[in-house]
Amino acid sequence: MGAFLWVGGWKENSLVDVLENVSFTVWFSYCNFRCPWCANSRLARGLEKRAVALEEILEAVKQAAPFVDYFHVTGGEPTLQYRALAELLFRVKADTGLRVSFDTNASIPEAVSYIMSRVDVDHIAIDVKAPLSKPELYARVIGLWEGAGKVVVEKVKRGIKSSVGVRDFLELRTLLVPGLITVEDVAQISRELRDMGLEKAPRIVYVVQQFIPYEGVPEEYRRAPKTPREQVVAAAKLASEELRGLADVYYRTIEDGSKRV
Template sequence: MTLLDYPSKVAATVFLGSCDFRCPFCHNFELVDGTAAPIMDDAELFSFLDKRKGLLDGVVITGGEPCLNSSLKDLIIRIKDMGYLVKLDTNGNHPDVLKDLLSENLVDYIAMDVKNSPEKYSDTCGVKIDTEVITESINLIMNSGVDYEFRTTAIKEFHTTEDFAKIGEWICGAKAYYLQQFTERDTVPDKRLSSPSAEDMEAYRQAAERYIKNVILRGL
């Protein structure tokens, strides 16, 4: 259970394996290529959730990239049928999946990672990215009517203050934008990466705040 992953809610977090990005700063890299062994099957998951009715408000579905999972919609429907709220974490590379879920009112909160400014997106993600697809997801989420946040993990080697001004312009008018300070861990693929200073993080926040009223530092 978590009090951190779903704002103002007590939630369980479900991790789904596989991802189409190869971010060198990923904290869940064992989930990226789908090699992580399943810890819980569907029967165990729904038994867990059934026993916690009245204790949990919702379920966070994260990854990896959940939108790659062909069973995502069915999973969410079953969770919603149990009376739980659903928060979905996504990299924004699958607006078609988001559109389908939103059209059927299957998600209550979306957290989308915005990895960097558009011109640095592919380098930051480790694969070629069509930023028009990312823009489509941004617009879809902002106009969806559901609660949402955008977030960026700030890394000294990847981000500058100018990048956060460009990100702010890209998601101008967003309801909430979280800047997360990168944390060095053994599981991160590129061990050379480092955390920005607290002063850098504040500069990043101020740059984004020119375009977004609610910019919050996370992880300091």
């Protein structure tokens, strides 16, 4: 019996999942975080899932391959299914020639290393949820008990460092969540990334993102206002100063889309 994966679905061509590229995007079910602001909370909790054979996904990708630049996997947390994910990325790349990509919260560094050892991954996008020097805040942002923060941030650091071997670019992202993440937090994250020894990556991009209370966001944050555009831009400008010479900095808002600072 061939491999199967727990997925919520897929989109044959997406303009928002791989920066400046068109992707075929698959959503994996389940996540090890419980972010109270998550736009895919039902998917993350496994309430939206179906078991799909790898071959079914592969056939769909083959049909769409002439029209996209990347095959991309998001979630949820894709590395929870790391063996099946590695096989899927390998097969897509071998059978279609597409560049391959996945999102991760980087909290399972062994899974990231496993995938990287078996597939020439072209792009990885990592959500850096909060300053890594603030484990209590990190735990609060990801919806886990405060004591988990120290363990999580150490794993995230390792996961980020395990991703520098990408072929195209490493994308690091932070969401400005109202009441949780401030403009100064973004500046602090930028300083920490600058000092992590990531220079081996062929290209690094840092994206500051706007919180938007989409329908899938849990009720507490669905009532929150979206992050003001001006605040997102201000945070991105600070990040650009901190990461000068290391990373290209973008911001992403509903008003402007993705814009380079």
